[in-house]
Amino acid sequence: MNKILYQVLDNLNEGIVLLNEELQIIYWNYYMEDLTNLKRYDILNQPIVDILPNFSMRYYLDAFYDVIEQGTIRFFSGAIHKQMLNNTDHFNLKMSRIENEDKHFIQLEFMNVTSQFNQIKQLKSYVNKLWDTNRELKEKEKIIQKLAYHDKLTGAANRSLFYEVSSSLLLQAKRNKTLLGLIFCDVNKFKSINDTYGHEFGDKVLIHISQLLEKSARESDLVCRYGGDEFVILLPDMKEVDNYNIVASRIVKLTRKPVKIQNITISLSISGGISFYPIDADTIDQLLVKADAAMYAAKQRKGTETYFYRME
Amino acid sequence: MGSSDMTQDILKELFNISVGRAAGILSDIVGQKIYLNVPNVKILKASSESYAIDEYISMKKNGTLMVSTLSFKENYTGKASLIFSAEKMKTFISLCLQEEESDSDDMDFNDVDFDIIKEIGNIILNCIIGEAGNLLNISFKYTLPEVRLFNAMEFKYDYRITDTVYVLILYITFVIGDTEIEGAIIVDLSLHSLNDLLIRIHRLEESLYE
Numbered sequence: 001m002n003k004i005l006y007q008v009l010d011n012l013n014e015g016i017v018l019l020n021e022e023l024q025i026i027y028w029n030y031y032m033e034d035l036t037n038l039k040r041y042d043i044l045n046q047p048i049v050d051i052l053p054n055f056s057m058r059y060y061l062d063a064f065y066d067v068i069e070q071g072t073i074r075f076f077s078g079a080i081h082k083q084m085l086n087n088t089d090h091f092n093l094k095m096s097r098i099e100n101e102d103k104h105f106i107q108l109e110f111m112n113v114t115s116q117f118n119q120i121k122q123l124k125s126y127v128n129k130l131w132d133t134n135r136e137l138k139e140k141e142k143i144i145q146k147l148a149y150h151d152k153l154t155g156a157a158n159r160s161l162f163y164e165v166s167s168s169l170l171l172q173a174k175r176n177k178t179l180l181g182l183i184f185c186d187v188n189k190f191k192s193i194n195d196t197y198g199h200e201f202g203d204k205v206l207i208h209i210s211q212l213l214e215k216s217a218r219e220s221d222l223v224c225r226y227g228g229d230e231f232v233i234l235l236p237d238m239k240e241v242d243n244y245n246i247v248a249s250r251i252v253k254l255t256r257k258p259v260k261i262q263n264i265t266i267s268l269s270i271s272g273g274i275s276f277y278p279i280d281a282d283t284i285d286q287l288l289v290k291a292d293a294a295m296y297a298a299k300q301r302k303g304t305e306t307y308f309y310r311m312e
Numbered sequence: 313m314g315s316s317d318m319t320q321d322i323l324k325e326l327f328n329i330s331v332g333r334a335a336g337i338l339s340d341i342v343g344q345k346i347y348l349n350v351p352n353v354k355i356l357k358a359s360s361e362s363y364a365i366d367e368y369i370s371m372k373k374n375g376t377l378m379v380s381t382l383s384f385k386e387n388y389t390g391k392a393s394l395i396f397s398a399e400k401m402k403t404f405i406s407l408c409l410q411e412e413e414s415d416s417d418d419m420d421f422n423d424v425d426f427d428i429i430k431e432i433g434n435i436i437l438n439c440i441i442g443e444a445g446n447l448l449n450i451s452f453k454y455t456l457p458e459v460r461l462f463n464a465m466e467f468k469y470d471y472r473i474t475d476t477v478y479v480l481i482l483y484i485t486f487v488i489g490d491t492e493i494e495g496a497i498i499v500d501l502s503l504h505s506l507n508d509l510l511i512r513i514h515r516l517e518e519s520l521y522e
Binding site: 057058059062066070071072073074075076077078079080081092094113116117120123 | 337340341342408409422423424425427428430431434435438442445446451453454455456457
């Protein structure tokens, strides 16, 4: 019978080791021989800690003691105990007690889980790749969205974004019974700047003006490049008409000194017209027309310095 | 102090010694200091009272529980389960393996994760049941824990449909690094088994008064 049982243990596809109470090896199956290159006849009756030095760690010795004394079953996972038998494979280990003729023995079962580890590693690598691809796609989506709603040269909002935002701000102003201001402005003598210094320089001027307007606007305002050298600023939640002066005076201040662009020092000025919902018009298009007309009136009054005008 | 308070205090003392030992073993294994504490122990009638697990284990309302369950064999029938919020266990697994936690917030666990929880459940439940058995002079025989994931609601239901009359609940706090994890251990013994256990604790109580 013993012979049959030993053959069964030798046929198992997992490592089986039996220890006596002195922790000496009394059985070592074929699987263990293959795995460790240690033949059972060379190691029988030797202490397990001499053959597998990792098992001299305190928690293994404590576990042997618990299994022998209390008959508890212990489990060690290959994930935490990485080099249980060798440096390449991963094993789960189950320790349990066997009783025979008032003697206690420890059965060690080493279950090879290396293929599970490899599959999980591969899956994790796929998941990480997918995660990265997804992140890249989201970033690209943001860029596409920015391109669709922002001016390529200056980075300011474009007309599409202006119309989307302005209609919702108009609704909000109607609902909350507040003023919505709209400044229409352009760069004085921009055509002559372009003709004198070239289009590349003109582009740099537009970038500078766009940044200057952004700096002057409040956080809730929207600065939009409407076309050419024309910019529109939406001013939501205005309590009084005169409050637009906060933004206008900042623009005046920032255009007071000449600027240096591409090593050329130049004085820049802006003319602007302003209109308000609901005082001047009810629709965005009407507000634009009114503000545009006010801008031309401003230009006629002071065409070479920064000046804002509202038609009464 | 009433007799049941005294019983619960003895159990609390007993189980704090046990989890202290489990914490020592776990600290050795993962190479990081781990603290375990049992702040409260309750004996509840399963049919009439709520286990209030989700009140103690901080988790989302429809959260997932990770449950390691062992079954008693031979003289004692029933089960003992170690319960933690699955979300927190994900952090714990990463801390054990000293790996960075992945950015994704999925609750997928692989076989390797389950094995880690099985080992932890094995250590904690072994210490609790083994040392309780030692002190009470009872030899419990039981299986290795099986690890399963439950929806918090399902888990309550799963226990309520068993014919268990009394359950022993240990609230347990697990601290590793800066992470604190609350969990619970439910010892679900048959009436006969629990009576036997309580009689032995009463004997311990009496010996304290002698």
